[in-house]
Amino acid sequence: MNKKIFKESLIGMVMGVGIMLSAYYLIPKDIIYKLFPTTNSESVIFFISVIICPFLAIFLHELGHLVAGLIQGFKLQLFVVAFLGIKRQDDKIKFYLNKELQYFGGVAASSPIQITNKLKEQFALILIAGPIFSLVFGLLFITLFIYSNTLFNSSFGIIGIISTGLFFATTIPEKSGNFFTDRKRMQRLYxxxxxxxxxxxxxxxxxxxxxxxxxxxxxxxxxxxxxxxxxxxxxxxxxxxxxxxxxxxxxxxxxxxxxxxxxxxxxxxxxxxxxxxxxx
CATH class of the missing domain: 1.25.40 (Serine Threonine Protein Phosphatase 5, Tetratricopeptide repeat)
Known part of the structure; x- marks a missing residue:
């Protein structure tokens, strides 16, 4: 890893830790404690949620990109989260088991029917839709977490926290590893x-x-x-x-x-x- 990439990754990590610490000290402790299980049933759901909910948060983010493409008449080409994927092959939509490690963090690709002079605006909408979905669903699940009292409190909380984090991760930094974030791509485009x-x-x-x-x-x-x-x-x-x-x-x-x-x-x-x- 070169120095520039290391520096950008380090800045991103420090920002993430800062946000988590700020949340811990600013959010009332009784709400934070709701995240953790107190019964055996809640413990089972909590540990399942720790594994599954991060991928659900990624799914919602990538779904935003995909929906923005589809409502503009684009064709679905690829949608992958972790092991599960959908792709267009021979002009047919097929489900498949993903084995490509670079797609585990989520990817959504759609293509226009033809290239027009509106492509920049169309692509900009696709870019911003991912962070918007993350923010909207993040706030929704955090609201459910705060105001509900069910076995699934941990699930709501984890999805809400990670989705909100994805919003900040794709809008504040310029890069995620080697690649531009959604916000930076949009800034470059305009x-x-x-x-x-x-x-x-x-x-x-x-x-x-x-x-x-x-x-x-x-x-x-x-x-x-x-x-x-x-x-x-x-x-x-x-x-x-x-x-x-x-x-x-x-x-x-x-x-x-x-x-x-x-x-x-x-x-x-x-x-x-x-x-x-x-x-x-």
Whole structure:
């Protein structure tokens, strides 16, 4: 892990701990104690909730992204949380068991029927919908936790706390590991300078890829613009798309040249993602 990524991860961790400590000291203790079990039945539900509820909170966040795409006429391409996934294959929706580690933290992908001049606004809505779902459901479940008195108090509390945390985690920092948060992606998208042009090219490129299900029609001009970004991880995707573009066109000479550039980014790409791309 390079120093920049380590610094950003450390800042995120400190912010998370700060929020938790603030909540502990500001929230009345009698409400906090409701989170913990007092009977055997509550203990069973509590331990099950500790395992399942974080994934339910992630599910709600990714559902926000997906719903925002579907209501705009986009087609579902992929929706995964932990081991469970839904994907479009041969233009049919299929359920499957996810084995890709990079998707365990949740992913939702939908594609437009065609690329229009409204793509930026459509994608911005998809970006913001995830944090909004997290905040709304977080507050809803926290309200249920505070004002209800059932065996499922711990479930309500855990989902509410994690969902609210996801809202802050996807809006306050600029990055989560190597990747931009939802807020930062939206900020980049509406940037008036070159960054906005790069982000526009990126969403048009990925949308074209999802529409066609191949790399042949990708614009090399847009790929070059993506490669000019100041962020190495964005540059990497520009080169990867170009590599696949020439590979599918049968231009092995150009594909080999791009592959050499790709290999220089190997250290910044998470191992599980690098392995799934079959570059070597």
């Amino acid at each position: 940037d008036k300078g070159k960054t906005g042009e790069i982000e526009q090219s990126y969403i048009e490129t990925t949308s074209q890829l999802l529409i066609d299900n191949h790399y042949k029609n990708l614009s090399t001009e847009k790929l070059c613009l993506i490669q000019s970004d100041t962020e190495p991880i964005v540059q990497f995707w520009g080169y990867y798309f170009e590599f696949k573009h020439y590979e599918e066109l049968g231009n092995s000479e150009k594909a080999a040249l791009i592959k050499e550039k790709l290999l220089t980014y190997k250290e910044i790409v998470p191992v599980n993602i690098w392995n799934s791309l079959s570059i070597n």
